Amino acid sequence: MKRYLFLFSSVVAFCLCACDNSVPDYGADEAPVFRIVKDTLRLSVGEASHLSLSVPLSEVEWASSADSVASVDWRGVVTAKSEGAAVVTASRLSVHTGLNQAPASLFTDSCFVFVRGE
Numbered sequence: 001m002k003r004y005l006f007l008f009s010s011v012v013a014f015c016l017c018a019c020d021n022s023v024p025d026y027g028a029d030e031a032p033v034f035r036i037v038k039d040t041l042r043l044s045v046g047e048a049s050h051l052s053l054s055v056p057l058s059e060v061e062w063a064s065s066a067d068s069v070a071s072v073d074w075r076g077v078v079t080a081k082s083e084g085a086a087v088v089t090a091s092r093l094s095v096h097t098g099l100n101q102a103p104a105s106l107f108t109d110s111c112f113v114f115v116r117g118e
Contacts, residue, residue: 034107036090041113043070043080051076051111053090060092070113083117 035054043049051072053060062072069084078088091108 034090034092035109036088036111038111041078041088041111042116043078043113044116045080045082045118048077048079051078051088051090053109057092060090063089063091064113065089069115078111078113080113080115083115085115086113087111088113 033054034057037052037054041049041051051062053076060076062074062076064070064072064078064086065088066084066086067081069082070078070080070086070088072078072088076090087110089108089110091106093106
């Protein structure tokens with residue numbers, strides 16, 4: 001009987017250790033970096049280019065400082081509309097649920113977009 005109790009306890013302990021679904025608590029040096037892969041984008045009027053992030057994330061909001069020069073859609077596709085310059089920004093609000101983590105963090109990064117005339 002003691003052998004079965006020991007075996008049962010070992011299996012339960014293994015399952016509890018192996019089935020850890022907790023959110024990782026990254027230290028300052030271990031956290032994934034949220035950034036746009038390109039710092040600068042040069043396009044001609046009418047061209048489009050996709051900006052990607054260094055970490056695949058959902059719920060990212062994209063914005064352009066000058067929609068008349070370069071617009072950006074929800075996927076990060078930048079479309080050049082007229083000659084000039086704009087700053088495209090990606091941002092994400094991260095809400096943490098862990099006990100040792102801050103309640104919320106705002107991650108942002110920007111890319112300078114230069115559009116040349118036709």
